[in-house]
Amino acid sequence: MKKARLFxxxxxxxxxxxxxxTTLAHELGHWAVGKLFGFEMSFRLNGVSTLSPVIPFSRAMFDLGGPAVTVLQGVVAYAVLKRTQSQLAFAFLYQAAFMRVVASLVSLYFLNDEARLSLYFGLPAWTLPALVSGLLVVLAWAGSKRIGTTWKDQLLCYLVASVTVAAVVGTDMVLFR
Structure with a gap:
């Protein structure tokens, strides 16, 4: 018997x-830390920057703000999914994982938040991107198993997440550059 479509x-x-x-929450995490440190900030759809000089420790905390929000989102979404099998929780978990994996891949050209943090702590650049992405991917995989996604579900999730990233990045480029 054919398995019914889950989503x-x-x-x-x-x-x-x-x-x-997820993208806006991530950027809001950076913005909030920057404000906490008293910096004048610039906020875009796909980026936040300080408009004042930043010392290395403040920069590291600023870099930590976004991924901390995204990891928290992923962990909370997984906890909710584990208890309720909520598709909404899966959507937020999946997007948190997808976002950090894509950001890690972008680090091949421009160091992402976690890569800069790795260097700040004296670690190889890929250490924290691999750990953060790995944690979120494992949670997304476990969540997928828990709600019984098929490979077709995963493929469609990947396509929608890819379109989302393209839409956010493209809109940001049109509006703010």
């Missing part, structure tokens, strides 16, 4: 929205 169109729309919210 419908409404889920994929929710997944897209979860991706946008």
């Amino acid at each position: 419908g169109l409404q889920f994929y729309i929710t997944l897209f929205i979860a991706g946008v919210v």
Whole structure:
């Protein structure tokens, strides 16, 4: 007997929205830490920057703000998913994992938050990106197993998450550059 589709169109729309919210929450984490340290900040859809000089410790804390929010989102979403098998929780977990994996891959060209933190702590650049991405991917994999996603579900999630990243980055480039 053929397995029924787990997710419908409404889920994929929710997944897209979860991706946008995940990106904004991540950037808000950077912004909040920058404000906490008293810096004048610039906020965009896909980036936050300080408009004043930053010492290395403050820069490290600023870099930590975004990933900390994203990891917290992933852990909380997994905990909710584990208890409720919520598709909404899975959407936020999946997008947290996807975002950090993509950001880690971007580090091949421009060091991401976790890569800069690794260097700040005297570690090889790929240490924290691998740990953060790995943790979130393991949680997303466990969540996927828990709710019984199929390879087709995973493929569609990947495609929607990819479109989300392209939409956020593209919109940011059009509006702010």
